[in-house]
Amino acid sequence: MSEMNFEFSEDFALRMDREDPLSHFRSQFFFPKVYGQEAIYFCGNSLGLQPKSVSKYIDKELSNWANLAVDGHFHGEDAWYHIRKKSKPALAEILGTHEHEVVAMNNLTVNLHLLMVSFYRPTAKRFKIIIEKGAFPSDQYMLETQVKYHGLNPDDVIVELNPRPGEHTLRTADILAEIRKQGEQLALVNMAGLQYYTGQVFDMKAISAAAHEVGALAGFDLAHAAGNVPLALHDWDVDFATWCSYKYMNSGPGNVSGIYIHERFAQRPDLLRFAGWWGHDEGQRFLMEKGFIPMYGADGWQLANSNVLALAAHQASLDIFQEAGIQRLRQKSERLTGYLEFLIKEISGSTGILEIITPENPSERGCQLSLLIHRGGKAVFDEWYQQGVVGDWRNPNVIRLAPTPLYNSYMDVFRFAKILEQSLKKFA
Numbered sequence: 312m313s314e315m316n317f318e319f320s321e322d323f324a325l326r327m328d329r330e331d332p333l334s335h336f337r338s339q340f341f342f343p344k345v346y347g348q349e350a351i352y353f354c355g356n357s358l359g360l361q362p363k364s365v366s367k368y369i370d371k372e373l374s375n376w377a378n379l380a381v382d383g384h385f386h387g388e389d390a391w392y393h394i395r396k397k398s399k400p401a402l403a404e405i406l407g408t409h410e411h412e413v414v415a416m417n418n419l420t421v422n423l424h425l426l427m428v429s430f431y432r433p434t435a436k437r438f439k440i441i442i443e444k445g446a447f448p449s450d451q452y453m454l455e456t457q458v459k460y461h462g463l464n465p466d467d468v469i470v471e472l473n474p475r476p477g478e479h480t481l482r483t484a485d486i487l488a489e490i491r492k493q494g495e496q497l498a499l500v501n502m503a504g505l506q507y508y509t510g511q512v513f514d515m516k517a518i519s520a521a522a523h524e525v526g527a528l529a530g531f532d533l534a535h536a537a538g539n540v541p542l543a544l545h546d547w548d549v550d551f552a553t554w555c556s557y558k559y560m561n562s563g564p565g566n567v568s569g570i571y572i573h574e575r576f577a578q579r580p581d582l583l584r585f586a587g588w589w590g591h592d593e594g595q596r597f598l599m600e601k602g603f604i605p606m607y608g609a610d611g612w613q614l615a616n617s618n619v620l621a622l623a624a625h626q627a628s629l630d631i632f633q634e635a636g637i638q639r640l641r642q643k644s645e646r647l648t649g650y651l652e653f654l655i656k657e658i659s660g661s662t663g664i665l666e667i668i669t670p671e672n673p674s675e676r677g678c679q680l681s682l683l684i685h686r687g688g689k690a691v692f693d694e695w696y697q698q699g700v701v702g703d704w705r706n707p708n709v710i711r712l713a714p715t716p717l718y719n720s721y722m723d724v725f726r727f728a729k730i731l732e733q734s735l736k737k738f739a
């Protein structure tokens with residue numbers, strides 16, 4: 312869809328909404344109010360909205376708990392003992408994996424640490440880790456402390472990828488060149504799949520191939536990618552990944568993360584890991600014997616029994632994703648974000664107040680656009696918020712706006728554009 316087709320008019324936005332095959336999903340979510348009016352919510356990259364079905368899913372587990380108590384673990388189809396299996400078909404579709412390659416568990420930063428235990432095994436010769444500069448702080452702290460845990464100095468180990476001078480995002484060729492340059496010293500590429508600050512999607516397939524060529528592994532933090540852009544982790548030959556479910560996956564604040572482990576590691580009991588009883592062979596778990604025997608695939612990395620109430624909320628959202636379909640969501644997403652981009656350029660054009668730093672090429676971005684604010688600073692963001700626009704401000708000078716295809720409309724984008732038009736007059 313080229314920009315040529317977009318128009319800055321209410322009629323156009325209304326027509327796009329009428330023709331949108333996914334428009335009915337909007338009414339399945341609760342929208343927050345800002346200053347008494349329904350928000351223009353562009354913050355699904357930080358916390359996705361609550362599906363109205365969530366309370367029903369949680370109530371069901373509450374009543375199982377009330378009525379069955381401990382028997383709920385093994386009672387019927389919904390037995391808690393197997394609850395992790397329920398989310399696998401949807402996760403496999405969202406992440407592009409086999410079902411045995413994924414499992415919902417823990418929280419994101421916890422999983423990053425656990426994955427490092429298995430996949431970062433530095434030697435005197437091969438110990439370096441590549442990450443993008445300006446990675447999400449939790450990922451930086453994780454790497455820094457993991458490296459120290461191995462008795463190494465982060466400055467000697469962590470190689471940060473920098474955009475070229477004057478550029479905001481990374482070029483794939485430069486990423487691959489750095490991987491080749493580190494060569495046999497490189498142990499791991501561990502970076503975002505979609506960068507939280509710039510909104511750039513990295514070429515995970517090419518990065519994984521380059522890492523493998525030099526004998527290293529490639530793992531990705533998909534916090535901003537999962538549920539946002541179609542993924543094909545298995546086919547891209549990615550070694551491992553983790554994500555969170557409360558951003559684009561709309562599963563509720565702090566809700567469960569998940570991990571992906573490529574099939575080639577599915578039956579590698581020799582692979583080091585920190586184990587718990589929930590990763591132990593399911594058939595023998597209650598023999599309560601010593602000697603850890605990992606389950607096949609990603610399940611073998613589980614530590615503790617599932618958080619049933621959290622998984623219930625997660626499932627409510629995953630069922631909506633299954634119904635909507637990742638490919639249809641992506642189609643709408645490209646258009647919706649394209650429309651936002653078109654209107655921002657149309658309105659802010661020559662004012663010099665702001666600049667979109669997210670790549671223009673739809674295949675290098677998801678739904679988020681990051682706007683670098685050249686004049687007015689956070690006052691621009693505050694002005695929009697006063698008018699009901701919920702985006703987010705990231706220091707030092709970026710506003711992130713993420714129109715999501717599940718619950719945002721073309722009219723949301725149009726209404727925002729009118730607010731933008733008014734506000735830029737103030738900062739001109």
Ligand SMILES: *Cc1c(COP(=O)(O)O)cnc(C)c1O
Pocket residue numbers: 418419420421447449450503507532534535555
């Ligand atoms: C949101 C986000 C996190 C948050 O980590 P939690 O462990 O879920 O609190 C970490 N890393 C990235 C890249 C994120 O986008």
